[in-house]
Amino acid sequence: MRGARTGSLVAGALVAALVAVLIADYVVAARRAPQDDKLIKSLQQQTKADASFAPALAAEQKRVTAARLARKGRDDAVAWALIAAAAAFLTLAKRWVPQGQGQAPGGKSATRGSRADGGVRPTLAELDLGFVDTLVSKIGRGKEAAIPLLQAIQTHYRYLPDEALRRLCELTEITPAEIAGTSSFYGQFRRSPVGEHMVRVCHGTACHVSGARQITEELRRFLEIPEGADTDTARMFTLDEVACLGCCSLAPVLMVDGHTAGKLTPATACDALKVTA
Amino acid sequence: MSGLPKIGRAPAAILALFVLALGAAPSAPAQAIPYTRPVETAPQQDAIGGGYRTPAVQRPLPRDYWLQVLDVVLLGAAMGISVWLVLKRRSRRWLVALAIGSLGYFGFYREGCICPIGSIQNVVVAIADPRYSIPMVVTATFVLPLVVALFFGRAFCGGVCALGAIQELVVLRPVQVPRRLDRALGLLKYVYLGLAVLFAVRPALARDFLICRFDPFVGFFRRTGAPHMLLIGGAFLVVGMFVGRPYCRYLCPYGGLLAWCARVAKRGVTITPDRELDCGLCAGACPYGAIEKMRAVGRNCLYCARCYSSCPCDGELAHAKAELVRLKGVAPS
Numbered sequence: 001m002r003g004a005r006t007g008s009l010v011a012g013a014l015v016a017a018l019v020a021v022l023i024a025d026y027v028v029a030a031r032r033a034p035q036d037d038k039l040i041k042s043l044q045q046q047t048k049a050d051a052s053f054a055p056a057l058a059a060e061q062k063r064v065t066a067a068r069l070a071r072k073g074r075d076d077a078v079a080w081a082l083i084a085a086a087a088a089f090l091t092l093a094k095r096w097v098p099q100g101q102g103q104a105p106g107g108k109s110a111t112r113g114s115r116a117d118g119g120v121r122p123t124l125a126e127l128d129l130g131f132v133d134t135l136v137s138k139i140g141r142g143k144e145a146a147i148p149l150l151q152a153i154q155t156h157y158r159y160l161p162d163e164a165l166r167r168l169c170e171l172t173e174i175t176p177a178e179i180a181g182t183s184s185f186y187g188q189f190r191r192s193p194v195g196e197h198m199v200r201v202c203h204g205t206a207c208h209v210s211g212a213r214q215i216t217e218e219l220r221r222f223l224e225i226p227e228g229a230d231t232d233t234a235r236m237f238t239l240d241e242v243a244c245l246g247c248c249s250l251a252p253v254l255m256v257d258g259h260t261a262g263k264l265t266p267a268t269a270c271d272a273l274k275v276t277a
Numbered sequence: 278m279s280g281l282p283k284i285g286r287a288p289a290a291i292l293a294l295f296v297l298a299l300g301a302a303p304s305a306p307a308q309a310i311p312y313t314r315p316v317e318t319a320p321q322q323d324a325i326g327g328g329y330r331t332p333a334v335q336r337p338l339p340r341d342y343w344l345q346v347l348d349v350v351l352l353g354a355a356m357g358i359s360v361w362l363v364l365k366r367r368s369r370r371w372l373v374a375l376a377i378g379s380l381g382y383f384g385f386y387r388e389g390c391i392c393p394i395g396s397i398q399n400v401v402v403a404i405a406d407p408r409y410s411i412p413m414v415v416t417a418t419f420v421l422p423l424v425v426a427l428f429f430g431r432a433f434c435g436g437v438c439a440l441g442a443i444q445e446l447v448v449l450r451p452v453q454v455p456r457r458l459d460r461a462l463g464l465l466k467y468v469y470l471g472l473a474v475l476f477a478v479r480p481a482l483a484r485d486f487l488i489c490r491f492d493p494f495v496g497f498f499r500r501t502g503a504p505h506m507l508l509i510g511g512a513f514l515v516v517g518m519f520v521g522r523p524y525c526r527y528l529c530p531y532g533g534l535l536a537w538c539a540r541v542a543k544r545g546v547t548i549t550p551d552r553e554l555d556c557g558l559c560a561g562a563c564p565y566g567a568i569e570k571m572r573a574v575g576r577n578c579l580y581c582a583r584c585y586s587s588c589p590c591d592g593e594l595a596h597a598k599a600e601l602v603r604l605k606g607v608a609p610s
């Protein structure tokens with residue numbers, strides 16, 4: 001650990017030094033090049049006028065060429081050393097820099113589901129409240145009629161719409177508090193709209209230990225059910241977690257409408273929903 | 278949904294046939310290009326006299342045709358191995374080995390040329406300009422990774438692309454780029470692709486092979502190049518230590534094409550729903566933001582296999598031997 005740290009620091013310093021060498025070499029060469037070119041050009045012109053300058057020109061050209069070739073070779077060697085040093089630096093640094101510790105950005109994407117309810121709640125115009133009026137005249141207006149009324153509303157709308165409950169309070173002697181109490185006490189009543197298909201995922205002991213939670217999570221992702229809701233925005237599926245479906249030997253189990261599917265994995269759970277198609 | 282019919286083992290067979298066809302078929306167009314250009318204006322051997330002999334080779338000969346075909350075959354083979362290592366073996370270790378091999382061959386030995394990224398412009402010019410033709414090997418180099426991406430996702434990016442490999446190897450301590458910034462920067466590559474096409478379809482004199490000229494890493498492969506490009510390349514590598522593969526994700530125009538193809542891929546990298554724990558270790562390990570809501574996003578996945586290597590249910594960790602750990606402050610018995 002400590003050796004890797006020192007090693008990587010040494011290699012890193014080497015990388016920096018070699019880069020500095022290359023830059024210095026480049027700067028020196030870049031500054032010298034125009035001077036060399038100028039000298040050669042003037043020698044060429046002198047040679048044109050006086051042939052005795054020819055050997056000097058040739059010697060100068062040879063010197064410049066040799067210097068440039070030497071720089072090329074030198075730089076190539078330094079570059080290879082640089083690559084090797086960089087490789088050593090990375091290999092050693094990876095030993096002590098913690099890997100794969102980044103925070104998953106999942107938290108942010110999860111909060112996106114908060115707009116869920118807006119899409120799910122139906123508008124008042126959709127609901128035909130005339131049903132509540134006829135129902136009250138049929139069953140009665142007393143407090144004792146609360147449960148039959150709620151059951152009938154639930155059967156008709158498949159859930160208890162807020163508007164229907166408000167209408168119920170206007171028409172009968174039942175108070176909003178009593179309706180809230182009754183409808184939240186019994187498991188048979190639900191206050192949010194339900195999808196076309198009901199998916200009941202068993203969360204009994206056997207199913208729990210064989211991964212019911214992973215299956216629920218996968219179904220939520222697959223159906224794109226927003227955080228905090230139980231029904232997808234298209235209102236096709238409602239996901240319900242139930243206590244036991246009574247076939248623990250098939251765990252983990254789910255029921256789609258009337259169909260039961262057992263021995264599920266997260267992948268096959270999504271396929272199981274296709275019986276409804 | 279069904280962009281492609283389910284064809285079982287057929288993709289592999291099709292690929293093999295494709296590779297074979299490319300290798301076997303037209304050797305004529307490439308060899309028909311006249312490389313030995315007779316020099317008419319310069320003094321000829323006879324005119325010079327005095328026993329002068331024109332050297333046989335006036336300019337470096339092109340690489341043998343069979344070697345060029347070998348490059349294409351190696352490209353295909355490397356992608357096959359990459360797919361196998363990631364999808365079947367789920368081994369990051371071997372993938373890194375493959376990446377080092379590809380970096381050595383396609384990068385340092387072949388000096389970064391020919392590469393599918395740069396071939397975009399050659400292909401575009403060949404389509405736009407009837408007088409410009411490209412050899413079959415270039416077409417193959419361009420098409421092959423896209424075909425693989427159609428079936429398996431961006432296998433080329435993982436262990437094959439030399440530019441990708443050099444960045445893959447320098448990733449040291451990656452940060453997660455915020456999703457929105459990541460998306461916005463990701464659009465840059467399409468702008469670059471558009472520019473590249475635009476500069477390629479211009480008339481011959483105004484044509485500019487942008488992608489190759491501004492390739493940030495080719496200078497390292499050749500150990501020479503324009504100083505500013507070397508500097509930019511170095512900057513990319515330094516940034517790449519902390520932001521995973523910046524060139525691939527935000528600038529590579531070929532990555533844009535591959536991302537389009539990878540959208541329809543049915544057999545790419547998946548975060549295994551069968552045995553997973555929903556623990557999110559894979560999403561934390563992915564430096565490229567390619568895991569959204571715990572599921573791999575094929576168009577962003579760069580085939581690095583980090584997700585598998587960090588998975589406690591799968592890959593290397595699952596098969597590793599248990600290691601005894603000494604706890605601090607506990608007296609040895």
